[in-house]
Amino acid sequence: MNGGFWRRLLALTRKEVKQLLRDRSNLMMGIALPLVLILIFGYGLSFDVKNAPVAVVMEDHSPTANDMIAGLRLSPYLAPTVVDSMHDAENLMLARKVDAILRLPSDFSRRLGLGDAHVQLILHGADANTSRTIQGYVQSALAQSTVVQADRSGDTPSPAVGSVHLEQRLWFNEANTSTWFLVPGLIVLITTLVGAFLTALVMAREWERGTLEALFVTPVRPLEILLAKIIPYFGVGMIGLLMCLVAARFLFDVPIYGSLWLILLVSVFYLFVALGIGLLISAVTKNQFTASQLALVTSFMPALMLSGFIYDLRNMPLAVQVVGRVLPATHYMEVLKSLFLAGNLWPVILKNCVILIGYAVVVLAAARMKTRKLLE
Amino acid sequence: MNAMLAFIRRVANLCSKELRVILKDPASRVLLFVPALLQSLMFGYAATLDLREAPYALLDQDHGPAAVQLVANVEGSGVFRRVATLDNERDIASVVDAGKVLFVLHIAPRFEQRLSAGEDTPVQVILDARNSTTAGTASGYLGAIVSRFNTDWRTGHGGADAPLTMDVRAWYNPNLETRWFMMSSMIAVLSMLQTLMLTALSVAREREQGTFDQLLVTPCTPTEIMIGKSVPSIFVGLVQSTLVLLIATLWFHIPMAGSLVTLYTGLLVFTVACVGIGLAISSLAVNMQQAMLYTFVLMMPLVLLSGMTTPIANMPTAMQWLTTINPARYAIHLVQRVYLEGVGLGTVIADIVPLLIIAAVTLPFSAWLFRHRLV
Numbered sequence: 001m002n003g004g005f006w007r008r009l010l011a012l013t014r015k016e017v018k019q020l021l022r023d024r025s026n027l028m029m030g031i032a033l034p035l036v037l038i039l040i041f042g043y044g045l046s047f048d049v050k051n052a053p054v055a056v057v058m059e060d061h062s063p064t065a066n067d068m069i070a071g072l073r074l075s076p077y078l079a080p081t082v083v084d085s086m087h088d089a090e091n092l093m094l095a096r097k098v099d100a101i102l103r104l105p106s107d108f109s110r111r112l113g114l115g116d117a118h119v120q121l122i123l124h125g126a127d128a129n130t131s132r133t134i135q136g137y138v139q140s141a142l143a144q145s146t147v148v149q150a151d152r153s154g155d156t157p158s159p160a161v162g163s164v165h166l167e168q169r170l171w172f173n174e175a176n177t178s179t180w181f182l183v184p185g186l187i188v189l190i191t192t193l194v195g196a197f198l199t200a201l202v203m204a205r206e207w208e209r210g211t212l213e214a215l216f217v218t219p220v221r222p223l224e225i226l227l228a229k230i231i232p233y234f235g236v237g238m239i240g241l242l243m244c245l246v247a248a249r250f251l252f253d254v255p256i257y258g259s260l261w262l263i264l265l266v267s268v269f270y271l272f273v274a275l276g277i278g279l280l281i282s283a284v285t286k287n288q289f290t291a292s293q294l295a296l297v298t299s300f301m302p303a304l305m306l307s308g309f310i311y312d313l314r315n316m317p318l319a320v321q322v323v324g325r326v327l328p329a330t331h332y333m334e335v336l337k338s339l340f341l342a343g344n345l346w347p348v349i350l351k352n353c354v355i356l357i358g359y360a361v362v363v364l365a366a367a368r369m370k371t372r373k374l375l376e
Numbered sequence: 377m378n379a380m381l382a383f384i385r386r387v388a389n390l391c392s393k394e395l396r397v398i399l400k401d402p403a404s405r406v407l408l409f410v411p412a413l414l415q416s417l418m419f420g421y422a423a424t425l426d427l428r429e430a431p432y433a434l435l436d437q438d439h440g441p442a443a444v445q446l447v448a449n450v451e452g453s454g455v456f457r458r459v460a461t462l463d464n465e466r467d468i469a470s471v472v473d474a475g476k477v478l479f480v481l482h483i484a485p486r487f488e489q490r491l492s493a494g495e496d497t498p499v500q501v502i503l504d505a506r507n508s509t510t511a512g513t514a515s516g517y518l519g520a521i522v523s524r525f526n527t528d529w530r531t532g533h534g535g536a537d538a539p540l541t542m543d544v545r546a547w548y549n550p551n552l553e554t555r556w557f558m559m560s561s562m563i564a565v566l567s568m569l570q571t572l573m574l575t576a577l578s579v580a581r582e583r584e585q586g587t588f589d590q591l592l593v594t595p596c597t598p599t600e601i602m603i604g605k606s607v608p609s610i611f612v613g614l615v616q617s618t619l620v621l622l623i624a625t626l627w628f629h630i631p632m633a634g635s636l637v638t639l640y641t642g643l644l645v646f647t648v649a650c651v652g653i654g655l656a657i658s659s660l661a662v663n664m665q666q667a668m669l670y671t672f673v674l675m676m677p678l679v680l681l682s683g684m685t686t687p688i689a690n691m692p693t694a695m696q697w698l699t700t701i702n703p704a705r706y707a708i709h710l711v712q713r714v715y716l717e718g719v720g721l722g723t724v725i726a727d728i729v730p731l732l733i734i735a736a737v738t739l740p741f742s743a744w745l746f747r748h749r750l751v
Contacts (some may be wrong), residue, residue, distance in 0.1 A: 023665070023666070025661070025665065025666040025669040025670060026665075026669065028669060028670075028673055029669045029672065029673060031675065032642075032673065033523055033672075036673070036676070036677060037676060037680075040676075040677060040680050040681065040695075041680075043691075043695065044680070044681060044691050044692070044695040045680060045685060045686045045690075045691070046686055046690040046691065047508070047509045047512075049687075049690060050688060050690060052689070081668060082424045082669050093547070094555045096713075096719075109542050110692060112540065116541075117540050117541070118540075118541050118542075118543055119540065119541075119543070120542075120543045121542050121543065121544045121545070122544075122545050122546070122547060123545070123546040123547065123552070124547055124548065125545065125546035125547055125548045125549030125552050125556075125716075126548050126549060126557060126712050126716050126717065127548065127687055128425070128426070128549055128552040128553055128556065128557055129425040129509070129513075129554055129557075130687055131546055131549075131552055132513065132516060132552055133512065133516070135516075135544060136512075136516040138542070139519070139520075139542060140519070142540060142542065143523075143540075146540050162490065162492065162493065162494045162495045162496065162497055162529075163491075163493040163496060163497070163526040163529065163530065164497050164498075164499050164516060164517075164522050164526055164529075165496055165497070165498055165499075165522070166493065166498075166499060166501060166519055166522050167498045167499065167501070167503070168500075168501050168503065168515055169500065169502045169503065170503050170505040170508075170511060171472055171502055171503065171504055171505060172504060172505050172506045173505035173506060173508050173511070177508060178508050178686075180508065180510060181506055181507050181509075189738075196526050197672070198610065198669075201665055201668060201669070202665070205664070205665050215429055219730075251451055265507055268498065285403070286630045287401075287403070288664050288665065288668065289407075289664070289668075290401075290403045290407060290667050290673075292573070293404075293407045293411065293573075294407070295568075296411075297407075297415070299730075301415060302489060304417070305419050305422050305423060306418070306422050308507070309424050310423075310509075310685060311422055311425065312425075312430075312507050312509075312510040313425060313432055313480075314431060314478065314510075315424055315425075315426065315428055315430060315510070315652075316421060316422050316424065317421050319421075320418060320421045320422045323418070326420070337506045337507075338473075338475070338506070338735060341505075341506050342473060342506065344565065345473045345474070345683070346476060347473075347474060348473065348475065348664070
């Protein structure tokens with residue numbers, strides 16, 4: 001490379017940075033949106049059910065039944081309200097004031113003594129995941145109460161018969177809070193947004209207005225134009241990433257078991273992929289509306305839905321899994337989650353880094369080709 | 377009377393012009409419908425928190441009939457599929473680390489012996505909780521499987537039946553499928569993105585291309601221009617909702633419990649509220665790029681705090697307050713109540729009123745901004 005290259009690159013980059021800083025809406029996307037998202041993801045979103053309202057219908061008023069319900073009250077996950085009749089409970093459920101109804105029939109304590117009691121649990125199934133979680137909580141609260149009662153009465157049903165209990169160990173997320181997996185996922189989203197969406201939008205505008213063609217008549221080469229475009233947005237992406245890292249560590253106490261340098265390194269790789277996708281989309285569409293829609297559909301929405309961010313890829317049908325596996329975001333997500341929560345797992349890191357570098361090379365080369373072809 | 381007719385004619389002309397602008401370009405025509413179609417199909421399959429054939433690894437150091445029976449119970453459920461069989465505890469870390477399995481089921485030596493001796497026998501699960509939701513779901517399933525195993529074991533070995541049985545029933549979604557929830561939410565949310573974007577772009581585009589000034593010299597009043605800009609977006613939004621609705625009922629066979637009239641009344645009010653927000657963005661933005669970025673920056677909180685990704689009840693109180701100005705929140709609630717629960721117009725009025733209020737604030741505000749910016 002001769003001196004001209006660096007001089008032109010520097011001048012172009014300076015122009016791009018100025019252009020970026022001039023329009024407030026760009027900075028809003030690059031800086032304000034990550035901030036808002038960090039707050040929403042860290043404080044607002046949670047899959048952890050707390051204080052779920054449950055209507056309890058006690059048709060049996062015996063002390064045994066009362067003790068049973070006391071167990072529910074102790075659970076931090078449930079907020080039981082005793083109602084007088086099944087009718088009242090149903091009305092609460094119809095108004096969606098409660099998520100579930102637990103009914104203890106009138107012969108409950110008598111049959112519990114015989115070892116054959118039934119309780120009925122009716123769930124509001126609209127939000128299936130929450131319902132299932134509540135079912136688990138009610139089940140374990142009742143089981144706890146049963147054990148306490150058996151201990152108190154002194155006669156375990158049949159001491160000679162053993163039973164199995166499940167001993168759980170949660171790896172990588174001891175606190176078992178969804179914030180821990182939402183925050184690393186957030187980094188993937190923000191990097192995708194800045195890299196692909198913002199870049200596609202800004203470039204498409206230049207294509208649409210013809211200002212890019214105007215640049216082509218100057219002595220600058222397409223590579224220099226592309227590099228000068230990449231550099232400022234790379235900077236914005238890195239700022240977003242650093243904000244996320246700081247928030248993860250100091251606001252949300254998400255552990256970072258892996259090396260910080262590795263996190264930065266894989267993020268750089270992924271940012272190149274995302275920037276490349278943005279450049280490619282704009283070069284193909286050359287129209288702001290189309291580019292924004294395409295960026296949304298091909299990069300952002302899949303990163304949200306198909307990368308294993310919220311929905312585990314392993315539960316999806318094979319065809320959808322394949323689509324997910326092809327996405328660069330999925331590989332970045334995988335390595336980032338491991339680096340945050342599990343540590344430096346080299347096989348995971350190496351495999352995904354190679355894939356990300358591969359993507360970066362292919363996508364950037366394609367963007368470069370698309371830009372040159374137009375010059376001729 | 378004549379003035380009225382002229383008003384209608386002008387609005388109709390404006391509408392047809394706007395619709396033509398939207399549908400003129402083949403690329404944008406495709407973009408209006410194909411993404412909605414693909415996304416609702418794809419996400420209908422992808423957005424599931426239910427486990428199906430989730431991979432697990434087995435470390436059975438006992439091999440007794442009881443252990444074999446327990447494993448059969450785990451695999452017979454169809455929820456879990458064994459992808460690895462381990463020989464010793466050292467191998468646990470590598471399969472879990474690599475993310476190959478969701479959990480390792482570890483049955484220690486002397487399992488059978490302890491169980492037969494009437495002891496409380498542990499069986500260990502090591503869960504990969506990098507995704508805490510999936511881990512929680514898996515552990516729920518496993519708990520149920522183990523308790524069923526216990527019941528069988530107890531009755532098979534002369535013990536009493538379990539003292540307590542819980543009969544579970546789920547209303548409105550008998551098999552507790554996440555998809556029912558997701559698809560019904562998407563009827564509202566998927567169209568929101570495009571309704572907002574289209575409206576926000578419409579004025580910004582004219583301003584950028586200089587045709588806005590031409591509109592101003594026509595006899596059309598700002599109100600007429602606004603209506604002309606709104607109606608096509610509302611139309612496109614409703615068509616997209618219909619598309620998702622068709623996929624939900626015909627492709628995924630999710631039964632529609634309520635009335636279409638109620639559903640569309642709700643969707644119409646929701647789309648009008650979205651158009652109001654879109655127009656407000658449009659009057660604030662100087663060019664298309666700004667309009668798009670503002671839409672997007674607004675869009676993210678609207679979707680995330682709508683109750684679609686995580687329940688609103690789980691949010692901190694301050695965030696819950698914030699959701700009261702989010703139209704998507706009411707729309708999702710409304711669609712779910714009508715679609716899954718089958719409630720009537722009288723019940724969903726509680727969701728329609730806030731949407732009307734949002735529309736009643738945003739539409740006059742953007743009309744005011746229009747006029748304000750014209751001068």
